Amino acid sequence: MRQFFLNVTRYPRYLVTFTLGVMNSVAKPLIQRFNNPITAVALIGALISGCISLSLVLRAMVYGVPMA
Known part of the structure; x- marks a missing residue:
């Protein structure tokens, strides 16, 4: 044991x-x-949009989506 x-x-x-x-x-x-400014802006935008998408999906899973 x-x-x-x-x-x-x-x-x-x-x-x-x-x-x-x-x-x-x-x-x-x-x-x-992040050395290239254009790539850095794109990566930051992708990170922000990924966080927003994740929060929307989790909110829909927890609270449910009303049926239309």
Whole structure:
């Protein structure tokens, strides 16, 4: 039983390590793109529109969309 709980405690560390690795591999190329001002504006616009879209989808999922 001790071995079971030891294995279970390893999963959060694995999840954190995996998440940080993915974020690092995604963020590094994006940070390099900010040297060009046009690309930086496009990336910021894409980030803002993605956040707005995500919030609208989550709001529709939580509160429901009235049927017309």
